[in-house]
Amino acid sequence: MPEKYTFQKEVANLMGPLDGNPIDVCIQCGTCSASCPAVEYMDYSPRQIIAMIRADLKDKVLNSDTIWCCASCYNCLVRCPKDIKITQMMYALKRYCIWKNSYREGAIGPDFSRRFVKIVVKTGKSYEPGLAPAFMFKYGMRGILDNVTMGMSLFGKKRISMLPKTVKRVENFRRVLNRIIPVGVKE
């Protein structure tokens, strides 16, 4: 009978073998949680997330708010006494959630990241106004007003451009990405 493919093994594979130690070596000391600037907003602390992965609580982990509260500040990672790359683990979990289209309802992060990637793949550069639809209507009327005011002030200071910029050799650029993942580009 084949061995059960645990969530812990999945996560180990997602993180890749090149950096740091697998989460198996976690001693649950909680240094990561104590170092996290966003921990008070998370439903489970980073330490708990690791414990939950080891307990095979896959659905709970994927639907947790924790992943989308991580700002990738790397405080946990540099302090971990067992050299577990916790920030990379959060990135891996984000990728997994987006890949499986399975995440907490209302999370803005996945839509934001998808829009970002679509813009970059097309033009080679990021474009802030193109990202706004991901978040600007998600914080109520006040939020919409705040975002519009902010946009106008930045525009007034010439800090937002009207049009997206594009790399010069954009056809080459697209062909490069197409060689990695062959989708969406006409040869």
Add this chain to the structure above:
Amino acid sequence: MKYSYFPGCSLETVARSYDASARLTAEKLGIELIELDDWNCCGATAYFHIDEILAHTLCARNLAMSELAGLDVVAPCSGCYKNMRATSSHLMKDPELREHINTALKEDGLEFKGLRRVLHLADIFTEEVGFANIRSRVVTALNGLRVAPYYGCQILRPALGREEVENPDFLENLVAATGAQPVDYPLKTRCCGGSLIMTRNPVALKMVKNLLKCATDQGADLIVTTCPLCQVNLECYQSQINRKYGTNFSVPALYFTQLLGVALGIPASDLLIGSEMEPALGLLKGYVSEALCNRP
């Protein structure tokens, strides 16, 4: 001193004052910044949420172009810096992935070999030029100005060693070189929230509020940053924070190159001082002559 300069997307728009001041201060100190021809986005944090290999490919293209130019690459944005460093070291550890990405880069006539260093713009000033050298070139000492150096995250983490990560002092030294007084405050390396300001606004607002409170409690007149996202988060949301928390923040945040530029005698308008939301010009008026203070 000659470097390949990778401005990054923010420096063309929201942080164009960083771009202008970086180029001018570098020139003043005899550093040649040659903009990388046809650079592309570094992938920020968002690309790594979708696909790691494509994100590395984006950085590899820029790194390969700097190798072609035969120069070390310098990034003013901490996010770009972190990504380029990560890709560079990752591809050196994984020859198969390097080969895969290089096959793709051939489409643009490029190859990544890992021959060049990745530096943050601040490294150039602190390590290559040096504090004593900068101090000797200051024409307008900013004596009495209390400046809080804000490091943020990715200029330090995960790249640096343990000691430097916990208590760095290069920005304090840089501030002191201008004659200003560096303000010591415990949250100088604490995160500003980064892109959470968009994807989890309330979380980021509180993180910024804590930073502003900590810096101003210690008497900061001004904050200096080394990253566009930090600058935007720290200064553009102060009115929202004041409304939400009943606070009264009105503290300008400039790029370290703008502060340096003023001390080196570069006109404030050329450094695009005045393009910030919380005006810094009033504070600096006492230190620079009127001629150097023309609004852009």
